[in-house]
Amino acid sequence: MNAHQLADMLRTRRLQRGISQRDLAALLNMPQSHLSKxxxxxxxxxxxxxxxxxxxxxxRIAVTVPSEDPAASRTDEAVATNPTAARHVTSILVHLSALLRLRPDDAVLLGMKAALETLASAEIDADRIAPIDAWLAAYKQHGDPQRLQAARMMLDRLVKAGRSPAR
Known part of the structure; x- marks a missing residue:
């Protein structure tokens, strides 16, 4: 897919969802003129x-290398069965990647990334993974270590369960 095809796909999806450029730009905290571009x-x-x-x-955004990453294949399976959970997993990985760029040796962040990659994503309940996404986003914005700890504890519970107990 080239850049123009991606731009067309984003515009088409926004229109399908009935969202104005102004509303989407406000949601993403960007100028409407930038979204237009x-x-x-x-x-x-x-x-x-x-x-x-x-x-x-x-x-869903997917960049995959066939047969080299078992975690990626689990995430691909999850997309087919639970796209909302997969979206939260992707968002959490984006948050963790951004935070790890700032603090590459942070043991808590590295542990969370490793824990997330061990989950069989197809078994994650979106209601159980969404709060982890929210806590990480809040931590990224405010830097409050309690928010990071809350996200880590929730993720640990999911990993210990091996699957979502809310299924």
């Missing part, structure tokens, strides 16, 4: 912007 294919998107757009439009 994105949809026209005039902007070289940052990965974080693409991830935010995908989450807001209920789309």
């Amino acid at each position: 994105i949809e026209a294919g005039k902007v070289d998107l940052r990965i974080s912007t693409l991830a935010a757009l995908a989450a807001a439009l209920d789309l």
Whole structure:
């Protein structure tokens, strides 16, 4: 898919969802004129912007290397069975990647990333993974270590259960 095809797909999805450019731009905390340029294919998107757009439009971004990453194949299976949970897993990985760029040796962040990758994503209940996504987003914004600890504890519970107990 080239940049113009991606721009067309984002615009089409926004229109299918009945969301105005103004509303989507406000949701993503960006100027409406920037969103217009994105949809026209005039902007070289940052990965974080693409991830935010995908989450807001209920789309999935996938970059895979066949047969080399078992975690990726589990995530692909999850998309077919539970796209909402898979979207939260993707969002959490985006948050963790951004935080790890700032603090590459943070043991809690590294542990969370490893724990998330061990989960069989197809078994994750979206209601159980969404709060982890929210706590990480809040931590990223405010830097409050209690928010990070809350996200870590929730993730640990999911990993210990081996599957979502709420199924």
